Amino acid sequence: MRDTAPRGGTDRRGARPARPTVDRPRYAAYQAVAAVNRDDAYANLVLPSILREEGLFGRDAAFATELTYGTLRHSGTLDAILTSAAGRDVQRIDPPVRDALRIGAYQLLHTRVPPHAAVSSTVDLVRMVGQGATGFANAVLREVAACDLDAWVSRLAPSMETDPIGHLALAHSHPQWIVRAFSEALGGDLGETTRLLIENNERPPVHLCARPGLADPVELADASGGAPGAFSPYAVYLGGGAPGDLPAVADGRAHVQDEGSQLVANALAVAPIDGPDGRWLDLCAGPGGKAGLLGALAAQRDARVTAVEVAEHRARLVEGATRGLPVTVLHTDGRLVGAEPKLPEGHFDRVLVDAPCTGLGSLRRRPESRWRRQPSDLPALTRLQRELLTAGLRAVRPGGVVAYVTCSPHTVETHVTVTEAARRSGASVDFVDARPLLPAGMPGLGDGPTVQLWPHRHGTDAMFLAVLRRG
Numbered sequence: 001m002r003d004t005a006p007r008g009g010t011d012r013r014g015a016r017p018a019r020p021t022v023d024r025p026r027y028a029a030y031q032a033v034a035a036v037n038r039d040d041a042y043a044n045l046v047l048p049s050i051l052r053e054e055g056l057f058g059r060d061a062a063f064a065t066e067l068t069y070g071t072l073r074h075s076g077t078l079d080a081i082l083t084s085a086a087g088r089d090v091q092r093i094d095p096p097v098r099d100a101l102r103i104g105a106y107q108l109l110h111t112r113v114p115p116h117a118a119v120s121s122t123v124d125l126v127r128m129v130g131q132g133a134t135g136f137a138n139a140v141l142r143e144v145a146a147c148d149l150d151a152w153v154s155r156l157a158p159s160m161e162t163d164p165i166g167h168l169a170l171a172h173s174h175p176q177w178i179v180r181a182f183s184e185a186l187g188g189d190l191g192e193t194t195r196l197l198i199e200n201n202e203r204p205p206v207h208l209c210a211r212p213g214l215a216d217p218v219e220l221a222d223a224s225g226g227a228p229g230a231f232s233p234y235a236v237y238l239g240g241g242a243p244g245d246l247p248a249v250a251d252g253r254a255h256v257q258d259e260g261s262q263l264v265a266n267a268l269a270v271a272p273i274d275g276p277d278g279r280w281l282d283l284c285a286g287p288g289g290k291a292g293l294l295g296a297l298a299a300q301r302d303a304r305v306t307a308v309e310v311a312e313h314r315a316r317l318v319e320g321a322t323r324g325l326p327v328t329v330l331h332t333d334g335r336l337v338g339a340e341p342k343l344p345e346g347h348f349d350r351v352l353v354d355a356p357c358t359g360l361g362s363l364r365r366r367p368e369s370r371w372r373r374q375p376s377d378l379p380a381l382t383r384l385q386r387e388l389l390t391a392g393l394r395a396v397r398p399g400g401v402v403a404y405v406t407c408s409p410h411t412v413e414t415h416v417t418v419t420e421a422a423r424r425s426g427a428s429v430d431f432v433d434a435r436p437l438l439p440a441g442m443p444g445l446g447d448g449p450t451v452q453l454w455p456h457r458h459g460t461d462a463m464f465l466a467v468l469r470r471g
């Protein structure tokens with residue numbers, strides 16, 4: 001049984017811990033959570049190597065992953081509960097003990113792990129990582145276990161009537177400023193906001209993109225034990241297993257890509273334009289998901305994609321993602337349109353500006369990001385977004401189209417950026433209704449002309465799309 005399995009690895013700092021009694025999945029989760037909180041690591045990057053080091057796979061790896069991701073996602077609520085149960089601010093607890101308590105509290109309040117196993121395994125962990133704190137950990141976790149999650153939320157959260165944002169933030173473990181931003185983007189609908197917050201705490205699905213002309217989505221679905229996507233003509237919902245093991249992914253006929261990303265890239269490709277249609281530009285291309293799809297579409301239509309990326313290692317990733325496709329990768333700053341000879345003004349027929357953003361639309365995938373992002377990130381990002389979009393508007397020829405995309409629904413990054421950039425560009429720019437550029441019958445696309453996709457409505461990341469035509 002996993003609760004008593006011996007543990008064989010060393011900790012992340014290389015020291016061999018004193019007692020080998022903690023089971024490997026929990027110890028792996030502890031190492032991952034500690035690396036995220038202590039070293040600013042990213043869970044999706046650090047966890048695979050920890051699982052390898054600990055020799056975990058199958059159900060044990062899945063359990064360690066659930067503990068890691070769940071603990072990180074829920075740490076806002078868990079910290080409030082631990083603060084109450086400990087009778088002192090959780091920030092004043094020794095960090096290793098604090099992380100172990102978070103993992104223990106997550107098991108007690110969010111999993112079917114029997115309470116005695118959650119408490120005793122956490123006490124074992126604390127014995128290993130936080131000398132002399134086992135009595136404290138035992139007492140705190142017993143206090144946590146005295147109520148279920150609903151009871152803790154009723155006890156600690158402000159009332160929904162007087163402080164709905166504060167209530168939802170505590171009940172669904174999101175920072176208040178993010179709940180407020182989601183609620184604003186959803187027109188103040190608190191029911192929808194709640195559904196979104198719940199969705200953000202779920203394990204995200206894995207979507208594949210069967211590259212048009214190279215792979216058939218129905219065959220890929222059969223081969224992967226998955227199902228064709230609901231909306232994107234190229235999407236496959238992966239049934240299970242590692243996508244990299246699929247031959248179609250390994251040989252570049254398909255790639256991992258959220259269905260929403262496929263839809264917005266495809267929208268750019270199908271937007272009606274008059275005249276020449278052979279020069280496409282992806283101004284923010286790394287790591288190359290949308291450039292891969294656009295490149296496959298361009299190959300079918302005798303077009304060529306110029307893919308720009310400012311970060312060198314990401315430019316290399318774009319090269320890898322677009323090998324064999326009619327894509328030229330430029331390692332340069334997308335704002336240099338007009339100054340860089342390979343990025344002339346008024347040259348391109350279709351331009352994608354998939355701008356750097358807060359990523360609030362993909363919180364499902366990055367469990368720690370909601371706690372890292374700050375409202376103070378917005379001014380620099382929105383300035384960059386405006387500059388890149390105005391560069392995109394300079395790059396497109398009259399009559400051509402620009403798709404502005406963010407993986408964030410924050411209205412400052414979406415509507416405000418687009419309106420400001422269009423105004424400042426000095427060019428004549430019209431909004432194209434983006435809704436008909438998405439599959440017919442797709443629900444919940446709003447009143448146009450821009451489109452906001454949502455995890456709770458569409459099962460995609462919260463991608464924003466505005467399509468602009470230069471006059």
Ligand SMILES: C[S@@+](CC[C@H](N)C(=O)[O-])C[C@H]1O[C@@H](n2cnc3c(N)ncnc32)[C@H](O)[C@@H]1O
Nearest residue numbers: 284285286287288289290309310333334354356
């Ligand atoms: C949201 S990501 C793009 C995702 C990509 N389109 C895909 O589908 O895989 C934004 C990218 O823009 C790049 N970037 C940031 N500033 C840039 C600039 N000034 N010029 C070009 N690329 C930039 C970032 O390095 C990042 O790779």
